[in-house]
Amino acid sequence: xxxxxxxxxxxxxxxxxxxxxxxxxxxxxxxxxxxxxxxxxxxxxxxxxxxxxxxxxxxxxxxxxxxxxxxxxxxxxxxxxxxxxxxxxxxxxxxxxxxxxxxxxxxxxxxxxxxxxxxxxxxxxxxxxxxxxxxxxxxxxxxxxxxxxxxxxxxxxxxxxxxxxxxxxxxxxxxxxxxxxxxxxxxxxxxxxxxxxxxxxxxxxxxxxxxxxxxxxxxxxxxxxxxxxxxxxxxxxxxxxx
Ligand code: VGL
Ligand code: ZN
Numbered sequence: 001x002x003x004x005x006x007x008x009x010x011x012x013x014x015x016x017x018x019x020x021x022x023x024x025x026x027x028x029x030x031x032x033x034x035x036x037x038x039x040x041x042x043x044x045x046x047x048x049x050x051x052x053x054x055x056x057x058x059x060x061x062x063x064x065x066x067x068x069x070x071x072x073x074x075x076x077x078x079x080x081x082x083x084x085x086x087x088x089x090x091x092x093x094x095x096x097x098x099x100x101x102x103x104x105x106x107x108x109x110x111x112x113x114x115x116x117x118x119x120x121x122x123x124x125x126x127x128x129x130x131x132x133x134x135x136x137x138x139x140x141x142x143x144x145x146x147x148x149x150x151x152x153x154x155x156x157x158x159x160x161x162x163x164x165x166x167x168x169x170x171x172x173x174x175x176x177x178x179x180x181x182x183x184x185x186x187x188x189x190x191x192x193x194x195x196x197x198x199x200x201x202x203x204x205x206x207x208x209x210x211x212x213x214x215x216x217x218x219x220x221x222x223x224x225x226x227x228x229x230x231x232x233x234x235x236x237x238x239x240x241x242x
Contacts, residue, residue, distance in 0.1 A: 033047035033239045034178050034205050038212035040058060041078040041176045043155060043197070045190050047133050048084060050119040052184075057119040059185045061212045062128065068123055068210045068237060069182050070134040071227030075240070078139065078176060080167070082155040082183075082193065084120035085143035093118045093149040103216060110160040113151060114216070122146065142167050154188045156196035168200045178203040182242070187223040194232045205233045207240070 034040060047053050047069065052062040073079050086092065094102040095113035120127040129135060141146045142165050144152035152158040156167050171179070179197040181192055181204065190211050198204040207228060213220040224234060 003097050032233070033201065033235060033241075034140075034180055034233075034242055036075055036180070038077060039176055040076065040178040040180060041080055041171060041174075042073055043179055043181045043183075043193060044073070044079065044081040044133075044138075045155060045181060045193050046082055046084050046120075046185070047130050047183050048120055048126065049128055049130060050084075051140070052130055055119070056117050056126050057214075059212045059214055062184050065183065065210050065212055066130055066132050068133075071136060072182065072207070072210060072237060073137045074241070075178070075242075076078045076137070078174060079137045080140045080142060080155075080171075081129070081135070082142045082144055082189065083127065083129070084189065085122050085146045086120050087146065087147065088118075088121050090118075090121075090145065091149050092116050092145070106157070107159040108151075110150065112157070119214060120145070140170060142170075154192035154196045155189070156200060167203050171200075171202065176202065178205070180205045180207060182207045184212055186211040187219040189214060191223040191227060194227055198231045203233075204231065205235050207235055207237055209236050217242035 036078050047065060050057050051059045086161060090115060091108065092115065094104065095118055095191050097106055097115060100106060100115050102115055104115050106115055111140050144155060146166055150158045150160050150163065152165065157164055157230050179202045181190055181194045181197065190206060194204050194206050227234065
């Protein structure tokens with residue numbers, strides 16, 4: 001029933017969009033499938049060594065997204081990547097909180113924070129993009145999580161929910177209306193990046209087979225539910241035009 005309602009609402013708002021709004025406004029529902037044109041950007045989230053098998057915060061199957069993303073990126077004229085980029089001793093690391101273990105929660109001034117194993121430390125191999133990831137088509141790399149006291153899952157706004165990374169302005173200046181989001185991890189950085197993209201007014205799509213999840217205690221199902229509630233469309237690579 002919820003799905004039937006979702007489709008209904010989507011087509012209603014798609015109709016309203018066709019009638020008027022030239023720019024994607026908050027609340028404007030993305031169409032079922034995106035076009036890939038001069039106003040569409042591919043955002044590749046955190047495809048870094050530490051999030052792949054053998055890395056410090058390995059996402060199961062994380063490396064499997066690489067060939068999928070390499071093929072996809074060739075079809076976009078705008079490609080941006082995000083890079084998790086923490087200083088040593090970052091406040092999201094369990095090692096910075098005596099007596100605490102990775103994957104426990106801790107209260108930060110900006111809210112609840114998962115504590116992670118040390119990962120993506122600036123200048124280390126773990127923070128590098130996967131060597132087989134084709135970075136040739138990439139026009140901009142947005143680094144995030146570089147402030148010691150604030151984490152940033154999102155490529156748009158840090159975890160305090162107020163500090164912008166500059167990505168919204170960059171995409172707006174380039175005339176972007178649609179974002180297609182892929183990478184690691186579905187339930188954390190992809191999720192937050194996608195919700196913020198939609199909130200910023202971009203029609204937003206997450207390509208599920210070009211993502212992999214950490215899935216901590218149901219976080220993946222929760223992430224998909226939150227994304228759906230916040231106007232993020234879930235698609236597959238096969239839904240994209242060739
Ligand atoms: C991420 C946890 C910590 C991610 C980054 O890229 O999803 N997850 N830092
Ligand atoms: Zn991180």
